[in-house]
Amino acid sequence: MLSAYKIIAKKRDGLELSQEEIKWFLEGLIAGEVADYQMSALLMAIYLQGMTTSETAALTDCMLYSGEVLEFTDDTIIDKHSTGGVGDKTSFILAPIAAACGVKVPMIAGRGLGHTGGTVDKIEAVKGFKTDLGLKFFKKQLMENSVVLIGQTGEIAPADKRLYALRDVTATIESIPLITASIMSKKLAEGARGIVMDIKYGNGAFMKKKSDAKKLATSIRQTGLRFDRNMMTVLTDMNQPLGFAVGNSIELIECVEVLKGKGPKDLIDCSIHLAAGMIHIAGLASTMAKAKTMAKKVVKNGEALKKFRELIELQGGDSSFIDDYKKLPLAKNIYQVKAPAAGYLKSVDNTQLGLHCVSLGGGRMKKEDKIDFGVGFYFYKKLGQKIKKGEVIAEIYHNDEQIKLVEDIAELMVTRDMKLSKTKPKVGDLIDETKISWRK
Amino acid sequence: MLSAYKIIAKKRDGLELSQEEIKWFLEGLIAGEVADYQMSALLMAIYLQGMTTSETAALTDCMLYSGEVLEFTDDTIIDKHSTGGVGDKTSFILAPIAAACGVKVPMIAGRGLGHTGGTVDKIEAVKGFKTDLGLKFFKKQLMENSVVLIGQTGEIAPADKRLYALRDVTATIESIPLITASIMSKKLAEGARGIVMDIKYGNGAFMKKKSDAKKLATSIRQTGLRFDRNMMTVLTDMNQPLGFAVGNSIELIECVEVLKGKGPKDLIDCSIHLAAGMIHIAGLASTMAKAKTMAKKVVKNGEALKKFRELIELQGGDSSFIDDYKKLPLAKNIYQVKAPAAGYLKSVDNTQLGLHCVSLGGGRMKKEDKIDFGVGFYFYKKLGQKIKKGEVIAEIYHNDEQIKLVEDIAELMVTRDMKLSKTKPKVGDLIDETKISWRK
Numbered sequence: 001m002l003s004a005y006k007i008i009a010k011k012r013d014g015l016e017l018s019q020e021e022i023k024w025f026l027e028g029l030i031a032g033e034v035a036d037y038q039m040s041a042l043l044m045a046i047y048l049q050g051m052t053t054s055e056t057a058a059l060t061d062c063m064l065y066s067g068e069v070l071e072f073t074d075d076t077i078i079d080k081h082s083t084g085g086v087g088d089k090t091s092f093i094l095a096p097i098a099a100a101c102g103v104k105v106p107m108i109a110g111r112g113l114g115h116t117g118g119t120v121d122k123i124e125a126v127k128g129f130k131t132d133l134g135l136k137f138f139k140k141q142l143m144e145n146s147v148v149l150i151g152q153t154g155e156i157a158p159a160d161k162r163l164y165a166l167r168d169v170t171a172t173i174e175s176i177p178l179i180t181a182s183i184m185s186k187k188l189a190e191g192a193r194g195i196v197m198d199i200k201y202g203n204g205a206f207m208k209k210k211s212d213a214k215k216l217a218t219s220i221r222q223t224g225l226r227f228d229r230n231m232m233t234v235l236t237d238m239n240q241p242l243g244f245a246v247g248n249s250i251e252l253i254e255c256v257e258v259l260k261g262k263g264p265k266d267l268i269d270c271s272i273h274l275a276a277g278m279i280h281i282a283g284l285a286s287t288m289a290k291a292k293t294m295a296k297k298v299v300k301n302g303e304a305l306k307k308f309r310e311l312i313e314l315q316g317g318d319s320s321f322i323d324d325y326k327k328l329p330l331a332k333n334i335y336q337v338k339a340p341a342a343g344y345l346k347s348v349d350n351t352q353l354g355l356h357c358v359s360l361g362g363g364r365m366k367k368e369d370k371i372d373f374g375v376g377f378y379f380y381k382k383l384g385q386k387i388k389k390g391e392v393i394a395e396i397y398h399n400d401e402q403i404k405l406v407e408d409i410a411e412l413m414v415t416r417d418m419k420l421s422k423t424k425p426k427v428g429d430l431i432d433e434t435k436i437s438w439r440k
Numbered sequence: 441m442l443s444a445y446k447i448i449a450k451k452r453d454g455l456e457l458s459q460e461e462i463k464w465f466l467e468g469l470i471a472g473e474v475a476d477y478q479m480s481a482l483l484m485a486i487y488l489q490g491m492t493t494s495e496t497a498a499l500t501d502c503m504l505y506s507g508e509v510l511e512f513t514d515d516t517i518i519d520k521h522s523t524g525g526v527g528d529k530t531s532f533i534l535a536p537i538a539a540a541c542g543v544k545v546p547m548i549a550g551r552g553l554g555h556t557g558g559t560v561d562k563i564e565a566v567k568g569f570k571t572d573l574g575l576k577f578f579k580k581q582l583m584e585n586s587v588v589l590i591g592q593t594g595e596i597a598p599a600d601k602r603l604y605a606l607r608d609v610t611a612t613i614e615s616i617p618l619i620t621a622s623i624m625s626k627k628l629a630e631g632a633r634g635i636v637m638d639i640k641y642g643n644g645a646f647m648k649k650k651s652d653a654k655k656l657a658t659s660i661r662q663t664g665l666r667f668d669r670n671m672m673t674v675l676t677d678m679n680q681p682l683g684f685a686v687g688n689s690i691e692l693i694e695c696v697e698v699l700k701g702k703g704p705k706d707l708i709d710c711s712i713h714l715a716a717g718m719i720h721i722a723g724l725a726s727t728m729a730k731a732k733t734m735a736k737k738v739v740k741n742g743e744a745l746k747k748f749r750e751l752i753e754l755q756g757g758d759s760s761f762i763d764d765y766k767k768l769p770l771a772k773n774i775y776q777v778k779a780p781a782a783g784y785l786k787s788v789d790n791t792q793l794g795l796h797c798v799s800l801g802g803g804r805m806k807k808e809d810k811i812d813f814g815v816g817f818y819f820y821k822k823l824g825q826k827i828k829k830g831e832v833i834a835e836i837y838h839n840d841e842q843i844k845l846v847e848d849i850a851e852l853m854v855t856r857d858m859k860l861s862k863t864k865p866k867v868g869d870l871i872d873e874t875k876i877s878w879r880k
Contacts, residue, residue: 005611008610012611035476037475037476037477040480041481041483041611043481044448044452045484045488049488170445170448170477171445171446171452
């Protein structure tokens with residue numbers, strides 16, 4: 001007979017749990033027959049003993065079917081997920097690009113917490129834009145307009161929410177199988193037939209080490225295959241902000257710039273790569289190279305920007321900001337941070353940069369915190385780049401009363417958060433490794 | 441700043457927690473600021489990552505001072521604790537022996553659960569005997585009569601009770617540091633200045649492997665030393681019942697027999713050894729050999745039995761059973777189990793034997809179960825002993841309506857629970873290793 005005790009003991013001893021055992025435990029938790037303190041003991045045992053691919057798939061399955069599951073047969077429905085980072089704003093670029101190329105993009109996005117921002121927070125800088133629209137709207141919009149963006153809903157994978165809340169207070173977040181099941185259960189529930197996973201590593205990412213990011217990539221592809229999905233994983237560098245902008249309104253502006261054919265090169269490269277991945281695994285381009293050509297074309301001819309405008313309008317948003325950025329909430333004051341010395345940019349403490357945005361009010365440390373869309377900063381220099389003494393390296397968008405705080409941030413940016421070197425340092429590639437697993 | 445999350449993460453990563461961190465966590469649990477699900481995650485991390493001697497001592501200290509702590513300066517106050525086993529009844533023998541030799545014996549004992557019995561259950565077979573007498577009585581009696589036996593009280597180490605309840609349902613019982621802290625916090629709170637620890641190993645013991653028993657012995661001695669106690673650990677074999685009797689009344693009778701200079705040899709040897717340990721570490725005999733001579737003498741001259749009679753009477757018990765065993769509750773029927781074949785007794789499944797007593801009603805599987813004092817069995821044969829076909833190997837004490845159950849038990853005893861061999865098997869020593877750690 002199954003019992004919570006026996007199941008915990010089995011995992012504690014490093015043995016593989018059966019699908020039946022995992023299901024029994026999770027269903028027991030939801031039914032109130034297994035206690036939170038038993039779940040957290042099992043989570044710690046999983047953290048320390050790991051899980052096999054079968055176990056991870058079984059856990060994903062339980063969490064997936066704990067809520068509403070959308071089922072589609074359309075193989076062009078492809079979602080992208082990022083493990084998050086500082087200035088990570090690719091969704092607003094790649095979603096309209098992919099949609100303009102024939103992909104259907106079902107986005108259910110999260111809010112920011114800690115040093116990283118959230119897609120839902122950023123888009124809410126747009127007046128009138130609604131994200132709490134429910135799954136019925138979600139399905140309809142996906143089919144009719146090819147792209148939809150809503151916030152997380154209690155209908156999708158409620159067991160994940162329950163587990164995440166426990167993991168968050170029991171130091172069991174950073175576990176490859178638990179992260180895999182959490183991400184995949186939500187993505188699979190949306191009905192995506194293929195998933196592009198942007199796994200970020202480095203000092204501004206959730207995964208500090210590239211080796212851990214690789215393990216997560218493998219685990220996610222393997223799990224996706226078990227659910228008959230085409231899977232692409234891309235490892236990308238998060239040792240500096242992606243693009244220049246960090247903040248809600250200014251990140252949106254930067255995305256619109258990219259959709260207009262302008263914007264920072266790293267952000268363009270990353271967004272085009274991920275969009276091409278979506279187009280490719282949707283079967284709409286036979287190679288990544290062809291998919292990239294398609295992606296670039298819809299930027300150039302304005303179709304991607306048109307798609308973005310439609311997305312905004314169809315969800316109640318005022319799209320006029322696309323032509324006039326002043327329509328977005330923007331802090332009135334700009335403080336220029338200047339380089340105190342010359343040299344090459346050797347490293348930045350990306351987590352600390354992300355936290356500056358939080359301290360200005362542009363992010364949150366607790367779930368209840370309110371967001372100030374208008375604050376943030378542009379960090380203009382990239383790793384390896386030459387900096388002249390006195391050159392403007394960053395611009396901080398702030399409110400009237402924040403000048404003391406801004407001066408402190410500027411001081412920290414140039415003294416603590418960035419390191420210069422005399423010779424040009426070696427810089428890693430932005431896009432490190434792309435792997436695809438095709439379903440049979 | 442300390443936080444439950446950081447402390448769990450530190451232990452999860454295999455690092456040593458400070459005394460301050462352990463104290464903060466335990467006090468937080470008791471104050472309701474640390475949740476049970478955080479405690480159970482930490483318990484699992486401790487189970488899998490272990491604890492150093494300093495950590496174990498710090499945990500013991502927290503649990504110790506979560507309740508009342510008796511402080512004595514009298515170095516002759518010595519307690520014995522056993523990790524428990526089938527037919528383990530030495531307390532009733534060694535306590536009066538040690539007391540008759542000048543040791544003060546402060547016993548706070550537990551009830552049985554699962555395949556092992558409990559000291560408090562057994563003594564409650566005596567009409568009128570009270571064990572819920574509180575710490576005030578306990579102290580007075582210890583000083584005036586040298587020996588006292590009460591049941592566990594909420595006043596002593598309440599944090600241990602809290603933790604044990606969690607460990608019991610989260611598969612975190614079998615952890616050397618957690619077992620050490622649980623045992624030692626209770627023993628130290630009683631005020632004993634020295635502790636003799638009987639650590640049983642084998643298939644009827646809590647610790648199946650001798651190597652684990654050794655580790656526990658080391659951990660317990662080291663922890664005791666940190667609290668300035670003289671410590672003796674004795675590893676004893678629990679691959680067969682200790683003595684012949686398994687059951688509440690019949691175990692008491694067997695103890696009285698030993699105090700009368702009779703009884704089974706293994707039970708005599710074990711009890712005398714442990715009693716001598718208490719006498720020795722109390723400083724009342726300079727060697728174990730001298731202590732054993734003293735112990736044997738008070739059995740022979742009747743002083744130990746007299747002490748036992750006083751203990752019974754001073755706690756309200758009717759001591760007449762000592763002279764007339766029929767005064768104890770005893771099942772009316774005796775079923776004789778006969779050997780179906782000849783051979784040497786090679787092994788017994790001691791846990792299963794213990795469970796037979798439970799199934800007759802002599803023990804409990806749940807805390808709420810009621811005990812039938814009169815049932816149980818004598819298992820007359822010892823490992824390595826020659827058995828003739830048809831010889832009575834056991835006698836089952838049972839009630840009228842239990843005959844079907846008893847027949848099943850008898851069948852299991854001879855078919856499943858014992859193995860015979862044609863040649864005389866090698867049998868391990870009853871008393872394996874005795875180690876003493878003297879305080880400075």
